[in-house]
Amino acid sequence: MPTVAHHKLRDWITAFLRHAHVPEADASLIAGVRVEAALRDPLGFDGFAARSLVHVVERLGAGGLNARPNIRVEHEDGPFAVIDGDGGIGQLVGVRAMEHCLQHVASHGIALVGVRRSSTLGGLAYYAMMALAQEYIGFAATNTELRIGMPPWGGVTPTLGNNPFAIAIPVEEGRPVVMDMSLTATEPQGSDAGAMAHRQALLSSGNVARPVMGGHKGYALAVVLEILCGVLTGAGFGLAHAHQQVGSFATPPDLGHLVAAVDVQRLIPLSLFKARVHTLNQQIKASARAPGVEDIFLPGELEFERHDVRLQSGIPVTDDAMLTVQALAESLRVQLDV
Structure with a gap:
């Protein structure tokens, strides 16, 4: 599966949002949140993520989303x-x-x-x-x-x-x-x-x-x-x-x-809370493993490992996601640095 650098994917998303009249700072923030999700997701930036981006752009164009909201x-x-x-x-x-x-x-x-x-x-x-x-x-x-x-x-x-x-x-x-x-x-x-x-x-x-x-x-x-x-x-x-x-x-x-x-x-001193959580985590990790299981993961552990690897090696982009992104770029006449 092809990969794309996290900063490049952020630039792509920012460019699409800017074309839809989202202010630069807001577009960059939104793109950053989306990239963080792709860094953690098992499939990376997949067809579902790409289609949701298309939906945002289409909704902005149709008036269903506000590019400059007064939050x-x-x-x-x-x-x-x-x-x-x-x-x-x-x-x-x-x-x-x-x-x-x-x-x-x-x-x-x-x-x-x-x-x-x-x-x-x-x-x-x-x-x-x-x-x-x-x-x-x-x-x-x-x-x-x-x-x-x-x-x-x-x-x-x-x-x-x-x-x-x-x-x-x-x-x-x-x-x-x-x-x-x-x-x-x-x-x-x-x-x-x-x-x-x-x-x-x-x-x-x-x-x-x-x-x-x-x-x-x-x-x-x-x-x-x-x-x-x-x-x-x-x-x-x-x-x-x-x-x-x-x-x-x-x-x-x-x-x-x-x-x-x-x-x-x-509720409880922070240092004591952290120590108690650490003890619980150690107990969980020390559990006897079922047949074929090499390690026991805590909630979020796999996502953090995936995140760190992809910061260096790039985010996987599925074929359908790439086709969707390219089609969006062509429809908006946005030049992507691939």
């Missing part, structure tokens, strides 16, 4: 806030929401920010991991459009998104513990959103999930996260995100997010 705090009460994303690109809105969240943790020990009128965030780990710089525990969650939808347990009508969430935990030594997962093991491939294909749904443990929807546990989590990210924040929820409701790319998606950060020291 503002709509309501605030102590450590709690609701942010209006003004139809902006999700990566930009998500970063601004977590930045606001982190500004308030020192005063209150915890902060929780809900977001409405936003769009797809992409990989959730980035936002949760923003809290690690201040040695806080970070949390991020979102609902999604029903292009990646699941029916309720026992039903057949897609009613819920795959509603991913992430938690990042600081540690004493080694890599932070970072869980980042969606609630379905499959996602749409190709132009038919109903055609589901197994996409190596690797959980942070490294185990491959079965090619099914979320199961009864994934369904239960999806319901709760739909309430927290959609209902609680005032964003769209459930069937409001069905394809027949969203319609064309001219319709703003109105997704909802929830981000939070916790100052561990309000």
Whole structure:
């Protein structure tokens, strides 16, 4: 599989967004978040990632996304806030929401920010991991459009998104513990959103999930996260995100997010917390291995290893992703440095 340097992929994405009238600084930030996801993802920059980029560009052109959003705090009460994303690109809105969240943790020990009128965030780990710089525990969650939808347990009508969430935990030594997962093991491939294909749904443990929807546990989590990210924040929820409701790319998606950060020291001394997490991690890593298993990985460990390797060797780009990127460049008359 061909690879592309991380800085080159960032330049490509930035160029596409700039062509769609996104300001330079915002375009670079959004591209950086997308590249970080590709550095961690098992497939690198695949067809799904490429198509989602095309959708962003098309939505910007159709008016369904705002290239220059006025992201503002709509309501605030102590450590709690609701942010209006003004139809902006999700990566930009998500970063601004977590930045606001982190500004308030020192005063209150915890902060929780809900977001409405936003769009797809992409990989959730980035936002949760923003809290690690201040040695806080970070949390991020979102609902999604029903292009990646699941029916309720026992039903057949897609009613819920795959509603991913992430938690990042600081540690004493080694890599932070970072869980980042969606609630379905499959996602749409190709132009038919109903055609589901197994996409190596690797959980942070490294185990491959079965090619099914979320199961009864994934369904239960999806319901709760739909309430927290959609209902609680005032964003769209459930069937409001069905394809027949969203319609064309001219319709703003109105997704909802929830981000939070916790100052561990309000509960336990940070050094003691880290030492206890380290002890737990050692116990887990020391577990007797099942036949054929060479190592036991903590949540996020594989992603960090993959990230470091790809910074040096490049990000894998699947054939369908490259074709999609080249087609987008031709349609926009954007010259790519390949």
